[in-house]
Amino acid sequence: MMPDGRRVHASRMSLPQTLAQKLIAKAAGLAQVQVGDVVTCDVDLAMFHDSSGPRRLKPMMDELGAQLWDPSKVVLVLDHYVPAVSDEAKKIVHITRDTAVRWQLPHVIDSEGICHVVLPERGYLKPGMLCVGGDSHSPTGGAFGAYMFGIGATEMLGVVVTGKIWVQVPRTLRMHWQGQLTPGVSAKDMMLHMIGRLGMNGGQYQAIEFAGPAVKALGMQERMTLSNMSAELGAQVGLIAADQVTTDYLRSVGVADEYLHEAESWQTDEGAACETTDFDANALSPQVAAPHSPANTRPVDEYLNTPIDIAYIGACTGAKLEDLRAAATVLKGFRVDARVQLMVAPASARDQAQAEQEGVMQILRDAGAQVLPNTCGACAGYGGTFAENKTVISSTARNFKARMGPASVQVYLASPWTVAASAMRGRISDVRQML
Amino acid sequence: MSRLTFDQAKVWRVGADIDTDVLAPGAYMQHGIEVIAQHCLESVRPEFAATVRPGDVLVAGANFGIGSSREQAAGALLHLGIRAVIAPSFSGLFFRNAFNLGLLLLTCEQALNLQEGETLRFDGQQVHRVTGEILRCSPIPDFLLDMVRAGGLLNLLKQQRHRPMSLGESEASSPTLS
Numbered sequence A: 001m002m003p004d005g006r007r008v009h010a011s012r013m014s015l016p017q018t019l020a021q022k023l024i025a026k027a028a029g030l031a032q033v034q035v036g037d038v039v040t041c042d043v044d045l046a047m048f049h050d051s052s053g054p055r056r057l058k059p060m061m062d063e064l065g066a067q068l069w070d071p072s073k074v075v076l077v078l079d080h081y082v083p084a085v086s087d088e089a090k091k092i093v094h095i096t097r098d099t100a101v102r103w104q105l106p107h108v109i110d111s112e113g114i115c116h117v118v119l120p121e122r123g124y125l126k127p128g129m130l131c132v133g134g135d136s137h138s139p140t141g142g143a144f145g146a147y148m149f150g151i152g153a154t155e156m157l158g159v160v161v162t163g164k165i166w167v168q169v170p171r172t173l174r175m176h177w178q179g180q181l182t183p184g185v186s187a188k189d190m191m192l193h194m195i196g197r198l199g200m201n202g203g204q205y206q207a208i209e210f211a212g213p214a215v216k217a218l219g220m221q222e223r224m225t226l227s228n229m230s231a232e233l234g235a236q237v238g239l240i241a242a243d244q245v246t247t248d249y250l251r252s253v254g255v256a257d258e259y260l261h262e263a264e265s266w267q268t269d270e271g272a273a274c275e276t277t278d279f280d281a282n283a284l285s286p287q288v289a290a291p292h293s294p295a296n297t298r299p300v301d302e303y304l305n306t307p308i309d310i311a312y313i314g315a316c317t318g319a320k321l322e323d324l325r326a327a328a329t330v331l332k333g334f335r336v337d338a339r340v341q342l343m344v345a346p347a348s349a350r351d352q353a354q355a356e357q358e359g360v361m362q363i364l365r366d367a368g369a370q371v372l373p374n375t376c377g378a379c380a381g382y383g384g385t386f387a388e389n390k391t392v393i394s395s396t397a398r399n400f401k402a403r404m405g406p407a408s409v410q411v412y413l414a415s416p417w418t419v420a421a422s423a424m425r426g427r428i429s430d431v432r433q434m435l
Numbered sequence B: 001m002s003r004l005t006f007d008q009a010k011v012w013r014v015g016a017d018i019d020t021d022v023l024a025p026g027a028y029m030q031h032g033i034e035v036i037a038q039h040c041l042e043s044v045r046p047e048f049a050a051t052v053r054p055g056d057v058l059v060a061g062a063n064f065g066i067g068s069s070r071e072q073a074a075g076a077l078l079h080l081g082i083r084a085v086i087a088p089s090f091s092g093l094f095f096r097n098a099f100n101l102g103l104l105l106l107t108c109e110q111a112l113n114l115q116e117g118e119t120l121r122f123d124g125q126q127v128h129r130v131t132g133e134i135l136r137c138s139p140i141p142d143f144l145l146d147m148v149r150a151g152g153l154l155n156l157l158k159q160q161r162h163r164p165m166s167l168g169e170s171e172a173s174s175p176t177l178s
Helices: A019-028 A054-064 A087-102 A115-121 A138-144 A153-162 A187-198 A220-233 A244-252 A321-331 A349-357 A360-366 A416-425 B033-037 B072-079 B092-101 B142-150 B153-159
Strands: A038-042 A045-049 A074-078 A108-110 A130-133 A147-150 A164-168 A172-178 A207-211 A237-239 A275-280 A287-289 A297-299 A310-314 A341-345 A391-394 A410-413 B006-013 B057-059 B084-087 B104-107 B119-122 B126-129 B134-136
Touching (some): A019 A038, A054 B153, A074 A115, A130 A138, A138 A237, A153 B092, A187 A297, A321 A349, A349 A360
Parallel strands (some): A045 A074, A045 A130, A074 A108, B084 B104
Antiparallel strands (some): A038 A164
């Protein structure tokens, strides 16, 4: 035992290591770590937003008389309470902006998209980092080979004061996807299927690693959808080892070459201890999670023809550029059913601008979509929520009772493909029959 | 009485998969904890916030606290005076948040044996029923118990303000964190 509580097992130095172990060891300044060890890690990046951030942190920082350990490693995103509608929301946004100035935060992204999407699109996330976020969907960063997880505001206080956080080295649960997805089936379906099979705490707060040819075949935003919903699997992180797809993306968002040379070295060693679950992408059909849990997932066949009132394409989970493209592929040249209200809240301003340029946004508007701001919107249930007794199909991550509206609202979760197909027909539909 | 023990604590029972949005509903998240707490658990036990008494404990099914990182889910229970939550399993994120706020969580496989309205004693390691039955709980690492003792990480940071600190400095030999 080292004096600061870190442990080194010299006799096991040669054991193969998982990606999770390697990332934690690096952040803890150790050669190796063993599953179950509790270690103190240096934090490379701390992200918080207008709900979890200054409005909670500033009073505690003032009470402590403390300073930020390193403002250059902090990213503040305004995405939950913007645009502010109520007086309370206006106060929260005011405190957030005011604190950003007082603390001289160099990295503030205000009303330009959802935190988990704007972080990577601005090149903040790189393989090998250990990051924390003041939001439960922070495991999204795992898609970039970073050990990123969500924490609450008080734990964030500890991070911004000390620059450190404790981690218990997790076991690795490998989700191995063989085969190839078929048209109209996407990362969201993979995720809903895994949650349906393993349950909302099936991840046991361990490290999930997504692997196999069907994962490697995904683009970065689809990989983000997998890592994002690791939260709904109850994992601490949802990692995907970096490859050419990752480094190409990082280069495209301006990450310097010096960070890319070693990116692909962040891999689980052959023979490292993992608990593997196998999945077959070829056999996967579109999936739908019925109210009121993502774990209530079944193949779309079992919910076919359920009438819907609202189709919602939004959130960090389901309104990135690739999600908008998917919806447009389905809706091109059509209008949604007259009984359905289609809402689209693109996950970031940059994704929306690109979708405009590609004609994707026009296809969605022509189909009858109401386009909403680039924020968390209805997903968090903090802003405008759905009316009593509505049945909703949504590309978001959670359908907990009373989350997106009153308790009478019934929310079905599905991929953007399935949401678009269902909007077109006014009832839950199998998108594969419409492509 | 230490924050790590309790006696004559009345049980409130709820089911499995109680999520953060049930504990701290999104519609009230723009308000302070005193408002959020008034709506804690209202969709499953509408009478809870108005009738729970300081010193009571909450007993739940598996996967307590799944969902959001909003620590107000734990904060609302603390605000209402809940001494501890006893459940067979917790969300890992909620587990960290609860201890960071100073809320004691007891991971206890037999939690579902406990009945609504009965009173419990906790000696720091085991839960005692009036029937004489004793329920074992998973050990909690010392550094998390320190947070409960201090009344949360904020208080701990205040105490440690003038000396270098290392979270996870003291640890149990085989910590069970979730």
